[in-house]
Amino acid sequence: MPDTKWVYAFDEVGDAEDKVGGSWDGVRSLLGGKGANLGEMTRLGVPVPPGFTVSTEACNAYAAAGETFPEGMWDQVTEALAKVEQQTGKTFGDAANPLLVSCRSGAKFSMPGMMDTVLNIGLNDEVVEGMATLTGDARFAYDSYRRLIQMFGSVVLGAPAEAFEEVLTGFRAKAGVTDDAHLSVDALKQIVARFKEIAKGFPETPIEQLRLATEAVFKSWNGKRAVDYRNAAHIAHDLGTAVNVQTMVFGNTGEDSATGVAMSRDGSTGENHIEGDWLVNAQGEDVVAGIRATTPIAQLADEMPDVYQQFAEISGRLEKHYRDMQDLEFTVERGKLWLLQTRDGKRTAQAAVRIAVDLVEDGLISKQEAVQRVSPEQIDFFLHPQLGGDSRAAAAGEGNLIATGLNVSPGAAVGVIAFDADKAVEMAAEGRQVILVRPETKPDDVHGMLAAEGIVTSRGGRTSHAALVARQFGKPAVVGVAGLDIDLSARTMEVGGRVIAEGEWLSIDGTIGEVYFGKLDTFIPDISDRWLSSLLDWADSFRRLGVRANADYPVDAERARAYGAEGIGLCRTEHMFFEAERLPIVQRMIMTEDAAVRRQALDELLPYQREDFLGLFKAMDGLPVIIRLIDPPLHEFLPSFEDLTVEIADLKIRLASGEGDAEAIRAELEDKEQIRERVEDLREANPMLGLRGVRLGIMIPELPRMQVRAIFEAACAAQKEGVTVIPEVMIPLTSHVNELRRLKAILTEEAESVMAEQGVQVKYMMGTMVETPRAALTGARMAEEAEFFSFGTNDLTQTTFGISRDDAEAGFLMEYIEQGILPENPFASIDADGVGRLIKLAVKEGRETRADLEVGICGEHGGDPTSITLCHGYGLDYVSCSPFRVPVARLAAAQAALAEAN
Ligand code: ADP
Ligand code: MG
Ligand code: MG
Numbered sequence: 001m002p003d004t005k006w007v008y009a010f011d012e013v014g015d016a017e018d019k020v021g022g023s024w025d026g027v028r029s030l031l032g033g034k035g036a037n038l039g040e041m042t043r044l045g046v047p048v049p050p051g052f053t054v055s056t057e058a059c060n061a062y063a064a065a066g067e068t069f070p071e072g073m074w075d076q077v078t079e080a081l082a083k084v085e086q087q088t089g090k091t092f093g094d095a096a097n098p099l100l101v102s103c104r105s106g107a108k109f110s111m112p113g114m115m116d117t118v119l120n121i122g123l124n125d126e127v128v129e130g131m132a133t134l135t136g137d138a139r140f141a142y143d144s145y146r147r148l149i150q151m152f153g154s155v156v157l158g159a160p161a162e163a164f165e166e167v168l169t170g171f172r173a174k175a176g177v178t179d180d181a182h183l184s185v186d187a188l189k190q191i192v193a194r195f196k197e198i199a200k201g202f203p204e205t206p207i208e209q210l211r212l213a214t215e216a217v218f219k220s221w222n223g224k225r226a227v228d229y230r231n232a233a234h235i236a237h238d239l240g241t242a243v244n245v246q247t248m249v250f251g252n253t254g255e256d257s258a259t260g261v262a263m264s265r266d267g268s269t270g271e272n273h274i275e276g277d278w279l280v281n282a283q284g285e286d287v288v289a290g291i292r293a294t295t296p297i298a299q300l301a302d303e304m305p306d307v308y309q310q311f312a313e314i315s316g317r318l319e320k321h322y323r324d325m326q327d328l329e330f331t332v333e334r335g336k337l338w339l340l341q342t343r344d345g346k347r348t349a350q351a352a353v354r355i356a357v358d359l360v361e362d363g364l365i366s367k368q369e370a371v372q373r374v375s376p377e378q379i380d381f382f383l384h385p386q387l388g389g390d391s392r393a394a395a396a397g398e399g400n401l402i403a404t405g406l407n408v409s410p411g412a413a414v415g416v417i418a419f420d421a422d423k424a425v426e427m428a429a430e431g432r433q434v435i436l437v438r439p440e441t442k443p444d445d446v447h448g449m450l451a452a453e454g455i456v457t458s459r460g461g462r463t464s465h466a467a468l469v470a471r472q473f474g475k476p477a478v479v480g481v482a483g484l485d486i487d488l489s490a491r492t493m494e495v496g497g498r499v500i501a502e503g504e505w506l507s508i509d510g511t512i513g514e515v516y517f518g519k520l521d522t523f524i525p526d527i528s529d530r531w532l533s534s535l536l537d538w539a540d541s542f543r544r545l546g547v548r549a550n551a552d553y554p555v556d557a558e559r560a561r562a563y564g565a566e567g568i569g570l571c572r573t574e575h576m577f578f579e580a581e582r583l584p585i586v587q588r589m590i591m592t593e594d595a596a597v598r599r600q601a602l603d604e605l606l607p608y609q610r611e612d613f614l615g616l617f618k619a620m621d622g623l624p625v626i627i628r629l630i631d632p633p634l635h636e637f638l639p640s641f642e643d644l645t646v647e648i649a650d651l652k653i654r655l656a657s658g659e660g661d662a663e664a665i666r667a668e669l670e671d672k673e674q675i676r677e678r679v680e681d682l683r684e685a686n687p688m689l690g691l692r693g694v695r696l697g698i699m700i701p702e703l704p705r706m707q708v709r710a711i712f713e714a715a716c717a718a719q720k721e722g723v724t725v726i727p728e729v730m731i732p733l734t735s736h737v738n739e740l741r742r743l744k745a746i747l748t749e750e751a752e753s754v755m756a757e758q759g760v761q762v763k764y765m766m767g768t769m770v771e772t773p774r775a776a777l778t779g780a781r782m783a784e785e786a787e788f789f790s791f792g793t794n795d796l797t798q799t800t801f802g803i804s805r806d807d808a809e810a811g812f813l814m815e816y817i818e819q820g821i822l823p824e825n826p827f828a829s830i831d832a833d834g835v836g837r838l839i840k841l842a843v844k845e846g847r848e849t850r851a852d853l854e855v856g857i858c859g860e861h862g863g864d865p866t867s868i869t870l871c872h873g874y875g876l877d878y879v880s881c882s883p884f885r886v887p888v889a890r891l892a893a894a895q896a897a898l899a900e901a902n
Contacts, residue, residue, distance in 0.1 A: 013039025153199025270354030384411025413454025421448020569880020693733025793859025
């Protein structure tokens with residue numbers, strides 16, 4: 001490969017582009033992100049200190065050849081260096097007029113673990129003297145020299161960084177100064193001598209310094225830190241890193257020099273103003289190292305107005321060019337501005353949304369791009385409380401950021417510590433906000449998790465019980481906080497040497513996995529934020545999938561509508577049966593064998609149900625509302641057999657003791673025994689697969705018939721008030737078309753008779769929830785009766801896998817995922833190969849029977865971006881999810897449509 005071009009001067013970025021066929025992504029692969037952008041800035045006429053990039057291909061060739069430079073590479077480096085000498089009029093290694101360079105690593109993606117930058121390469125005992133004479137500033141020359149030996153020593157030669165720091169500390173103490181900048185020339189000379197003892201093997205020859213630094217960058221690509229990072233971040237190992245060699249410019253040559261970092265927009269809020277920090281008379285690393293207190297960028301405008309003006313102009317130009325917010329590094333040397341780096345800036349979720357929308361309004365990107373630039377997780381940010389920035393910063397400043405862990409469920413929570421579930425419930429009942437802190441959680445902790453505002457565990461991973469349950473209930477959670485040492489018997493936890501007791505305040509951020517001691521302020525981001533609504537409006541214009549919400553109550557429906565839901569995809573009617581004043585009626589209905597008594601109980605329930613539905617219809621005026629008829633097995637409405645047995649035993653003891661009103665006790669006992677008998681009757685070995693769903697309706701048709709009457713009485717009443725109602729009656733858990741045919745006939749008759757009584761005609765549909773494999777497999781037959789299908793993907797996943805979710809998620813399912821038997825939790829993301837195929841088949845064959853069959857999903861998967869992408873592919877009409885996920889689903893659906901279009 002003697003002809004291979006390994007080295008590209010910054011002004012040769014065009015050659016690199018030609019080589020990779022014009023693709024900017026290709027240029028970044030070849031030159032690394034830093035090198036590509038240094039070249040691009042040079043091409044744009046931005047002042048960049050001259051230099052060159054040794055390509056990533058050279059890095060790979062170096063590794064492949066057993067750590068030797070590929071043929072021709074070093075010659076090209078020295079040629080490129082000669083060209084830089086020409087451009088700068090300085091000479092590498094020439095004491096009279098020395099060229100100094102930095103050696104900077106830079107892979108395609110910014111990546112921790114790579115070799116740190118070495119500045120001031122080219123200095124030695126002789127050159128440093130020349131520098132001192134030339135600049136008339138011996139202090140500056142020797143300070144630069146000691147920095148070179150220090151960086152070179154620790155970064156290239158692997159000397160311990162602390163050894164250098166110890167020497168510096170000693171000299172500062174001796175001189176009685178706190179700042180290295182106040183050390184005398186003489187002290188610096190002694191420091192240089194000491195540093196050389198630590199940095200054994202420090203080469204005096206400049207070209208040798210450059211060669212060793214270059215090799216060290218190449219080697220660091222395969223160093224342990226970098227390899228581990230790439231494994232964790234799923235970055236390919238064959239990308240290689242580039243090496244950038246660049247003329248040094250000095251921000252530390254006096255009061256007219258400076259260095260800084262800035263973003264072209266505010267990375268926290270997204271506001272369109274330059275945001276950053278700088279330091280007068282300082283060198284690159286000083287700003288980020290946090291050794292000196294930095295100055296806000298606005299002050300640069302006062303102190304160096306011309307420089308600031310120029311910087312602002314360049315910042316705007318680069319933003320336009322890259323069509324994104326930029327993160328910039330700059331240095332001012334004796335009043336002249338130099339740019340040293342630009343890249344797309346990191347930003348918070350809030351800033352991501354605002355910047356994407358503003359860039360559209362600035363004409364820099366299209367609406368499609370804006371929608372694609374924000375991730376569904378970033379939208380999720382707007383739907384949870386957050387820790388206030390000021391109180392977070394204050395807490396961190398006071399050392400109250402006590403631990404970090406895995407960010408498994410987003411949002412912030414603040415509360416007092418409870419170390420077990422019962423305690424959490426007890427404290428919550430007293431009206432206190434609680435954070436449940438456990439080593440790990442189990443299924444019998446769930447009541448405490450529900451009572452808590454947030455959850456912290458010291459063990460467990462992303463798929464631990466705590467993580468799964470927290471996400472399911474939308475509770476912020478941080479798990480696997482290894483720094484926490486919980487002592488359950490002492491009711492304390494120890495973290496970083498501090499002992500914290502039960503009842504003390506804790507604040508957690510589940511979005512990034514931080515745990516703070518104390519009570520921090522929280523705020524709820526504004527969903528009606530102008531930028532978010534624009535972005536979501538645009539998303540709506542691109543998506544094909546409709547988005548509905550699962551909501552049982554009018555308040556939820558209203559919230560869902562405010563979040564952009566286009567209907568209700570699932571209203572679970574049984575929730576209405578559990579309310580305190582209704583449950584006794586429901587139980588009476590279940591207990592009786594007498595048709596008249598049952599009729600009477602149902603008549604009593606009817607007005608409640610009618611009110612429920614009326615509220616829903618009004619909230620969803622003009623939008624479809626899917627109401628699922630009663631689904632759970634009846635025994636769920638009765639006390640448990642075990643509880644009853646205990647109560648009966650208690651009553652018998654009381655009766656035997658002779659205390660209390662024997663008559664009353666005997667009556668209660670009789671009552672309980674009767675209920676227990678009925679519960680015994682209703683008991684099933686597998687209630688999940690038992691008398692529930694459509695089967696219940698067929699066995700007790702009065703029950704769904706009452707519900708349908710309530711639905712249509714409410715619909716007629718609403719319609720009379722001018723509300724547009726679109727009820728869709730959903731029959732759950734069917735597996736054979738005959739079930740549907742039988743129940744649908746009964747229910748249609750009831751609906752029609754209500755409408756006849758009321759003298760109102762309502763447009764409605766009758767359909768089924770597809771949640772058994774047989775229903776999906778016989779979609780063609782099901783569609784003979786069903787006018788719509790709604791895939792209940794929770795149950796469909798259970799029945800397809802033959803796995804009971806409640807048992808499995810607390811048990812072996814986690815093992816399965818950890819061991820890689822299952823790639824992920826099929827209850828979180830649709831299993832495309834199994835459950836997904838069933839959906840696809842049912843949709844296709846169902847539509848063959850009934851071309852206008854409406855199809856959607858209403859499982860929790862409806863709020864999961866990956867599942868939403870699948871649903872788009874299956875050609876569903878809509879997804880339905882929890883109200884809080886609606887904005888996320890709107891964006892994810894748009895992204896699915898845009899990805900397909902590209
Ligand atoms: P990182 O990737 O850690 O930011 P950089 O290569 O960007 O590493 O360099 C670290 C610091 O040194 C930055 O502040 C950068 O601006 C500064 N720097 C790098 N090269 C030069 C140079 N040639 N002249 C002046 N400062 C430089
Ligand atoms: Mg670095
Ligand atoms: Mg940098």
